[in-house]
Amino acid sequence: MPHADPIAHGEHVMTVCNACRYCEQFCPVFPAMENRLSFAETDLVYLANLCHNCGECLYACQYAPPHEFGINVPRSMAEIRAHSYEAYCWPTFLSSAFRHHNLLTGLVLAAGLIAVMVGAVLIANEGVFPRPVGHGDFYGVLPHDVMVALFGGVGLFSVAVLWIGLSRFWRDVRGGEANSPTASDLARALGDVLTLRHLQGGGVDCPSAEDQRAPLRRWFHHCTLYGFLLCFASTSVAALYHLVFGWLAPYPYGSLPVLLGMAGGAGLLIGPAGLLMLRGRRDPALGDPGQRGLDESFIALLFITSLTGWLLLAFRERAVMSAVLVVHLGAVLALFVTLPYGKFVHGIYRTAALINYAMESRRTGRHGTR
Numbered sequence: 001m002p003h004a005d006p007i008a009h010g011e012h013v014m015t016v017c018n019a020c021r022y023c024e025q026f027c028p029v030f031p032a033m034e035n036r037l038s039f040a041e042t043d044l045v046y047l048a049n050l051c052h053n054c055g056e057c058l059y060a061c062q063y064a065p066p067h068e069f070g071i072n073v074p075r076s077m078a079e080i081r082a083h084s085y086e087a088y089c090w091p092t093f094l095s096s097a098f099r100h101h102n103l104l105t106g107l108v109l110a111a112g113l114i115a116v117m118v119g120a121v122l123i124a125n126e127g128v129f130p131r132p133v134g135h136g137d138f139y140g141v142l143p144h145d146v147m148v149a150l151f152g153g154v155g156l157f158s159v160a161v162l163w164i165g166l167s168r169f170w171r172d173v174r175g176g177e178a179n180s181p182t183a184s185d186l187a188r189a190l191g192d193v194l195t196l197r198h199l200q201g202g203g204v205d206c207p208s209a210e211d212q213r214a215p216l217r218r219w220f221h222h223c224t225l226y227g228f229l230l231c232f233a234s235t236s237v238a239a240l241y242h243l244v245f246g247w248l249a250p251y252p253y254g255s256l257p258v259l260l261g262m263a264g265g266a267g268l269l270i271g272p273a274g275l276l277m278l279r280g281r282r283d284p285a286l287g288d289p290g291q292r293g294l295d296e297s298f299i300a301l302l303f304i305t306s307l308t309g310w311l312l313l314a315f316r317e318r319a320v321m322s323a324v325l326v327v328h329l330g331a332v333l334a335l336f337v338t339l340p341y342g343k344f345v346h347g348i349y350r351t352a353a354l355i356n357y358a359m360e361s362r363r364t365g366r367h368g369t370r
């Protein structure tokens with residue numbers, strides 16, 4: 001059962017941990033905890049977003065359930081993270097999306113936005129669904145200006161909402177301190193993000209159950225992270241080609257945007273599929289069951305976006321291209337719309353928490369982790 005008041009329970013957990021300190025070498029959560037004497041909500045939100053849910057500290061804990069203290073740090077931190085996603089959400093009334101979003105709502109949203117794309121294509125083509133053959137003419141299906149207006153508008157809205165949430169998170173985590181991160185703080189945090197080294201917990205690797213440790217979860221996270229970044233790079237290079245050089249899509253199979261997109265697309269097939277597979281094998285005590293739907297909808301939308309992207313590449317010279325393009329664009333739009341109201345925020349807040357941790361470590365001279 002999730003705790004009715006995750007903040008009050010988190011305060012209890014961190015107070016016990018701060019007296020015990022057995023896990024202080026496992027990850028940044030414990031050294032950051034030791035820098036505090038008490039745990040206000042903003043402290044707990046910071047610590048929770050530092051936690052990578054590796055699970056190591058649950059199996060090390062002599063106070064874990066069924067002990068009366070009931071210490072389960074991974075679950076407590078997961079519950080507080082979910083609380084923080086809602087607390088920093090804008091506009092506030094959409095914060096319930098974090099509670100109600102699940103695989104079904106993700107699929108329904110994708111289906112709805114595919115229908116919107118069909119409508120947009122029909123409007124742009126005077127009521128006729130185009131079937132271009134032989135030249136992969138994407139803009140013959142949906143004009144470039146319409147694509148830019150639609151995806152640019154939704155993309156800008158999502159970035160603005162993410163920025164508002166991040167600003168609120170950063171304000172609370174910094175606690176009014178005005179100093180900025182140095183280049184070495186940023187480099188250290190970026191290194192932690194790109195290597196995901198804290199997913200290794202105490203250094204052995206991510207446990208899926210007591211006495212079961214394997215690097216698979218970390219590898220699938222890597223595939224997902226780098227897949228997303230490569231797809232973003234592919235879209236950025238394509239935009240540069242179009243806007244600066246006037247080179248129109250579709251680009252040759254050996255071109256930079258296509259190669260980046262193929263590498264990213266592979267990552268976004270392997271990573272999400274692997275993470276979904278591992279979910280069923282992981283000890284349920286390590287996670288927050290209330291976030292299952294949130295995780296699965298994000299993973300599913302990433303997978304569908306990538307799969308339809310691959311299908312578009314495979315069929316771009318065929319008549320079926322226009323139908324595949326519409327499905328792909330609808331999936332991408334669903335992903336864009338849900339970015340600020342789904343699991344994607346976890347990457348944003350965690351990165352900010354790691355930057356703050358690098359700043360704190362520099363100031364206190366304590367790094368603490370292996």
Ligand code: SF4
Binds near residue numbers: 018020057058060061
């Ligand atoms: S998780 Fe358990 S063993 Fe680890 S510091 Fe907290 S109370 Fe101690």
Ligand code: SF4
Binds near residue numbers: 027028052057073074
């Ligand atoms: S990252 Fe791992 S060791 Fe650290 S608090 Fe989270 S679950 Fe525990």
